[in-house]
Amino acid sequence: MIVEAVLFAATNPVSHEQLLDLFGQKVSREQVANALSSLWEQYEKANGALQIVEIGGGFKMTTRPQLSPWIEKFFTKRRKLSLSKASLEVVSIVAYQQPVTISQIDYVRGVDSAGVVRGLLKLGLITVKGRKKGPGRALLLGTTDKFLDHFGLSSLDALPRPDELANLSDISQMLDE
Template sequence: MKREEIKYIIEAVLFAYGDPMSIKDLKNVVNEDLSIKEIEFMVSSLMEEYKSQNRGIQIIKLEDKYQMCTNSDYADFIKKAVEPSRKKSLSQATIETLTIIAYRQPVTKAEIEDIRGVKCDKVIKTLLDGNLIREAGRLNRIGKPIIYRTTDEFLKVMNIESLKDLPDIESIEKAENTEKGE
């Protein structure tokens, strides 16, 4: 099979799969005698083609996975076409809880409640339902508490590639203190 054909197979697989997919998984699907680096190069090549032509779709990187999605430049047109039901914005309590999970993950409900000082059952359910967090297992201690982590959906909503791209806590605190005039 020609390399150009393999590149378009990768494109078709990413389109059809919909969810983020790792290079290793792409290599297994293509089942060619190509290295991980070669597959990664082909994905990067596709990404650059979409970007340089300002196409309606794009491939984005989320941690170590890739996903095909629409180009955000055309979001207004997409909204008109699909007329989505309006999503409720997140409450202050939900944002606080999501922030704790993002910066402290993996974290248990008890740890979140200890930081916030209030119960958070309903807020955690909202975040789980919104696919912004997920259950990431249980701790091996009394009660076997569930631990929570953010999801790839969280990265997409935050428009970041990795958790490393989250703002530094110290810079946020400095900005808040500056706003308060401290």
């Protein structure tokens, strides 16, 4: 019940570590995992409006996707933050090639991406992970937990693999011919 209440009240995904901190020495990591697992099962079995999902390095209580159109209709004057095509391109280059410098992003896109990078930094979807060794000591960019949350990913391993994405080999073949 406590885990359920925390998941309901929390704004950000709740991690195993946060739950362990909450209970102090009283419970083990395994007990926390079991509690989450049985809570997940309980919600799946009930098949109600809410579900438990693993997202952004933690767990969250959300509405089920099929109810989204109704909630969107309720919030007629609001919309969620959807990234522009340029922002999606930049954030995907950072996600797949991190740590990456701004000049590497510019090279791939063929256009100046500094403004888009600034916007993504402001949104907290990417962050500076360090500096590249060598002349200029360029900033190295990587994604954040907020990025995982925004795209509903449990970890970076859950990113769609490039080889799963359509048409790349077709383009490659066309250019080879």
